[in-house]
Amino acid sequence: MLSIEGLGKDFGNHTVLHHVDLNLRPGTLHGLVGSNGAGKTTLLHCLYGLHADYRGAVHETSGQSIRECTGLLPYEPYFYPRITGREYVEFCLQARGQPVPSLAGWNELLELPLNQYAEDYSAGMKKKLALLALLVQNFRYLVLDEPFNGLDLSANLLLMEVLRRLRQQGTGILLTSHLLGSLTELCDEITVLAEGRVLRHYPATDFARLPTDLLGQLHQQKLEALTALLPLA
């Protein structure tokens, strides 16, 4: 299991995460939601070790190194210039000492122009390429920052099915999304972050309360503010 205990993180004198606890169990899908700036990406970066200067503890409970057993999909995947999609995937595998399998099977689904430069891909294609590189590496855990964002409708549906099947095979998946419907359809549990704190942790049996808890009160306040700006005729 990936375990986050008492995670705290500052940027200068701005505390972005306050004592966050969260677990990711193998064979589960765990959603992370929260408004813009709530600290979701920062949490994922601390978990993966992209920020080292955090408080608290982050570890894999069987003692494996998190980087070894976990694949990260960044919010905006970045690729070196003048590297083709195929070369990028091959580079990822070789860097981990893994053999390079045929990419044809996965690419039948993703339909990427693997022989073209990755930097010339569209935003959605870049996300698919980063996903392809994760899928061929068979990680035990996946940490996905907005995986649905930028993907077309059919790729979104396909990704949801891929995630379900990976879960069946025992992969633990932590994902952020602003698409609450997709998360409640997919996930086993959802954690809500607000201003860097865990507001609440929802097991699947409580998902029905999520939209009201998250949107009801907030939306009402915003509607009142909107009416002050643009009164109803």
Ligand SMILES: Nc1ncnc2c1ncn2[C@@H]1O[C@H](COP(=O)(O)OP(=O)(O)OP(=O)(O)O)[C@@H](O)[C@H]1O
């Ligand atoms: N490198 C950085 N330097 C300074 N502040 C940062 C940095 N990265 C993030 N922050 C701040 O940390 C806070 C949390 O940002 P973060 O990107 O984690 O939010 P998020 O929940 O992922 O938001 P979104 O839904 O918009 O992607 C924000 O106030 C942001 O301005």
